[in-house]
Amino acid sequence: MENPFYITGIVPEPYFCDREKETAWMVRTLENRAHILLTSPRRMGKTQLIRHVFEQPAIRDKYYTFYTDIYPTTSLHEFVLFLSKEIYSVLVPKGKAALGKFLAGLHSLAGCLGYDPVKGTPTFDIKLGDIHSPELTLEEIFNYLETADKPCIFAIDEFQQIAYYPEKNVEATLRSHIQKMNNCLFIYAGSNRHILENMFNSAAKPFYNSAEEIYLDSIAKDVYTRFIEEQFEKAGRRIASEAASVAYDLFEGHTYYVHNVLHNAFAYLNDGSTIEKSDIEKTLSDILEEKGHSFASVMNQLNYQQKETIIAIAKEGKAVGVTSIAFVKKHALKSPSSVQYAISTLLDKQLLTYHNEGRAKVYRLADRFMEKWICQTY
Ligand SMILES: Nc1ncnc2c1ncn2[C@@H]1O[C@H](COP(=O)(O)OP(=O)(O)O)[C@@H](O)[C@H]1O
Ligand SMILES: [Mg+2]
Structure with missing residues (x-):
């Protein structure tokens, strides 16, 4: 008997739960030719929702749909590699003409593309070291998306990663390409609301106001x-x-x-x-x-202040006013500033997440199992 509760891979349609409103909104927004920013806490269902949207007939029959999760990437080189790998793998089953068009445009990688003499198809075995000029390759990729024989939708999951790339002006470079495109829509997704909202909601940032936003909450x-x-x-x-x-x-x-x-x-x-x-x-x-x-x-690798802070937050569930005297006293912590400092490390380590409720910052553990485990262990 197949287990209907999928916890890995893509959830097959009969086992996909709800998200009807969100799906309809996303399809409508894409049909209106707007880019989308999709945020939610980790593991709420962003990736599954994107896959589900791609399966809707209005999308599936009209667009090439691409999806890549750039969480592991830390440089523009890898970003370019992830995008081109995804395009390659989507186009392979579409046949020689579609694939040929993409590969022919990748001049900067021309020397690295192989050829499978048995199957008679090009192979794609690019190594990071093969990408000498990521800006140029990026331009070629976007060029392809712009001139593909069908409109395209590219979902880039954990998009906040680009904020950590060491190359200069990555956001501005990406944005200026995307701004000029007519044939490709983007779904930017991610769980780090803090960084993503900063990218899309600050007037000084390149991506300011460039996408329709949707926040994914729990299913009713x-x-x-x-x-x-x-x-x-x-x-x-x-x-x-x-x-x-x-x-x-x-x-x-x-x-x-x-x-x-x-x-x-x-x-x-x-x-x-x-x-x-x-x-x-x-x-x-x-x-x-x-x-x-x-x-x-994980606890073992935290220092004392970080530990007592994460324990306090786990016990609160949703912790508000964490740097107030009241919170510090209630949980017998050292001082507001020590809590502040510990929290910034715990956020960096992705052990905590936060969102705003009105003016208040609400913190909680990123992993709900860990939250329960800490509560029963300490
Ligand atoms: N609509 C859904 N129907 C069934 N299971 C879902 C649904 N959304 C999420 N899940 C479950 O939650 C897990 C995490 O979803 P995922 O899309 O990977 O979250 P996120 O991308 O937000 O981190 C999935 O592996 C699946 O077990
Ligand atoms: Mg995801």
Whole structure:
């Protein structure tokens, strides 16, 4: 029996939950020829949503759709490599003419493109060291997108990475290319709202006001729990309504975490009995036990101030006013400035995230399992 709760790879359509409004909005926005900035906490479902949007007939039948996740990249060289690799892999199945057009335009890499004599097709085995002039290659890539035989949509996931590239003026260079393009729309996605909002909402920045913004929140509880119960039913199994509700509430509907618990509950509790609330709790505690070792080693690498700060924030769940005297006192921390300093490191290490609620900054742990583990361990 296939597990309907996918926690890796692309979620196949029958197992994709909701996102109807967001999907419709994105399709409409793309059809109106606007670029999109898609943000959400990590693991809320941005990547899945983009894949889902690409599968909509209005998009699938009209555009070449590209998707790359640039999280691992730290230079323009890699950025260029990731984009061209993705274009290559999308075009290979489209046939020789489509692919040939792309490769013929890559003059700066011409010497590095191979040829498979058996299949009679070009091969793409570019190494980072082959890219001598990333700016030039970038221009060629954008040139291709501009002149492709179909309109294009390019989704660049974890787009905030470009802010860390050492090359000068990356944002300005990209923006000036994109501004001139008529044939390609971009979906910029990412979980680092802080950096992305700064890129798109500050008047002094190149990407200012250049995309329609959408923030992805949790799926509504009634929709999500109905989906959960239906998935069990379709598999000839049963989950108590209360159990589905508890799974949702444990993580306030944060998709990956809810899905992970249900995935395990589905996989390990298959003796035909109904899944109850206690089964969900047991499944969670098994997950925390299994992940405990790696959380412990993360904690091990933090200094004392960072540790007491992350523990305080985990216990709050959503922590507001973290540098106030009240917060420092409540959690017996050293001082507001030590908390401030610890937080900036914890943000850099991506252990914390934050968003604004009105004027207030709300901090919380990036990993909801780690949050629960810290609460039970300290
Ligand atoms: N609409 C959805 N339907 C089913 N599962 C989903 C959905 N959105 C997210 N998920 C689950 O959450 C996980 C994380 O989603 P992902 O799109 O990778 O998040 P993000 O890109 O925001 O970090 C997926 O692997 C899947 O288990
Ligand atoms: Mg993603």
